[in-house]
Amino acid sequence: MSARAAQCPNCGGEVRFLTGASLVSICPQCKSAIARKGANLEAIGKVAELVPTSSPFKVGMDARPQKGTRPFHIAGRLQLSTGEGTWDEWYVGFTDGTWGWLAEAQGGFWLMTPVKPPQVPAYEQLQPGETLDLGAYGSFAIVEAREATYASAEGELPFAAPPGSVFRYADLSGADGSLATLDYGDGPGLDGFYVGKPVALASLGIAELVAWSDRTVSVKALALNCPNCGGALQLKNPANTVRIACPFCGSLLGSADRTDQGPPSKFTVLEKLAAVPFKPALPLGAEGTLRGDKYAILGAVQKATSSGGEDYFWTEYLLKDEKSEAYHWLAESNGHYTLLEPVPAGEVTDGPRVAVFHGNSYRVFSRSQALVAGVLGEFYWAVKAGETTEATDYIKPPRMLSKEKAKKEIAWTEGAYVPPEEIAAAFALKKPLPPPEGVGTCQPWPHSQTSHLWWRTAWLLSVAAIVVYFLAKLLTPHAVVYDQTFDLTDPQRAIYSVRGGASSTSADWTQGGATPAPSPANPTAAREAAEAALSASRVLISEPFETKRGANLAVDLWAPTNNTWVQVEFDLISEATGDVRSFDLISDRYSGVDGGESWSEGSQNRRIFVPRIPPGRWILRLDPESEAGKAPPSFRVRLTSGVPHVSHLILVILFLLLVPTLLVFSRFAFEGRRWAESDFTTAGAGRESDDSDDK
């Protein structure tokens, strides 16, 4: 750094060129811009008075940043104005002789350095929201393209344009979070290209930095009363305030002589109102900690859109994050709140149905022309009622991604749903906020946590039930209460007898005896009588047996059937009450070869479950029937008490899944109510879409 002092050609005072890259130094005495032209100095114009801003920086500060950023010295300040706002850009010299800009926007900070300009379209062709491919530099989204006036400066500057020059520039946002500026200067070609990364104020290592809340304290000394109604205005962000909408009378205040800026003490009434245009639910000026960050509520904007002949209103609160100094938003609609913060346009991939940010897809929910219907509080830009922007909301509940598109710029914000109780607690509201109506745009389904628990519990209990079922099948003392095999003793009449000889059952059917002689006079009646007698003769009555406990009864029938069948009718008779349970089973297995393919059907084994058999003594009455002449040689009947049945398991599982299933229906209903408010279907198609071009 070579200190060089010289004489101001305008006033003779001392001007200094301390930084090698500087082309201009502003004379501290006469405010002339003194340009260095070879060995000569030339006054190229006078700068206007600097507008006070709440920038944390000052000319002369030294930065000793943490790793990643080189140390630098703040050599100059350029004050630019768009007619809607004024801001500072700080010219910095690095210790190695190179230089850059420390830029501020919406409360964020970027350190930008000049790089070789790429091939770019003409300024007039730039459209905010579109993407520019800058070759090796990557692709960038165009955030804004506009003109700004070189209003004032102090210290040194790296260019020699005269004060009052109009610069055209475009701000770009890269996919990796970087920011770039295309500087078109005042001519047709590109004058410069700057690329940088956001820097955190606290990591810059500037010893003299004063926190935002402390910086504003000194300006608070500017006691301000509304020039219309006399109300005392308690300003939170006075140094940055360009417009005040009086919270008492609604009048819009600003500086009359300069459209864009002015200290609050000089504010006059720009637009007179007799009453506030709307009543915000949250108190302006309130401070509170929400989701870990301390905020001050600066202002509220009421917005409106009309759809199908009806007007819809919502409110957007402007918040100042007191630590990072960034501006955030708290949007309120029907009592539902969403906390949103600005995100770089370059990190959003915008599509007709979804927008992708940081790997998450958000579905398009609404797109509308949003009209500023009313404003209240302090604003860092020249807000006024009547302006419109195109607002598009994309959702991934509980998160939301919003795009706001104006003619010259595009802005993205992203954030999450915040329940009203949390808002009320954060800002220590004395009255609870009105209960929200309907389903909020990005309101999470309220049972998602419990639903998760229900499902997990249901699955765990179902697995437990399955284990218990199989263990019970293996381990419970299901008792065989009856097991008997019956042999075919008379194939012609298909009469069976208990295997192993004499028993009362065998006695029963051996008594059944003779076939009645057919009567030639009435052959049909005679045959029926013969069949009835035969049927009676086949009936088997079991020995009494006992069931020890109330349980179900598994009844098994088995027979060595092969291309034949035996059907057994069962009557289970209670000895105590005479109650009868009747059912039947069939054993039938058929197989063969058909066209070279072997086939089989039916089964030799059949089982039936008889539910709820009380303990007691029972008798079984069996009536077997089989195909004449083709009866199997025997059949076997087995009764088992207390067999776990799979239907019990299924009932248990259905019961366990009942609540989770109801929750699924609840969720569908919730999403249905949410999307009923949308301009789009859940698939992203427009509803009642009118494709007419309204350009």
Ligand SMILES: [Zn+2]
């Ligand atoms: Zn001078």
Ligand SMILES: [Zn+2]
């Ligand atoms: Zn007022």
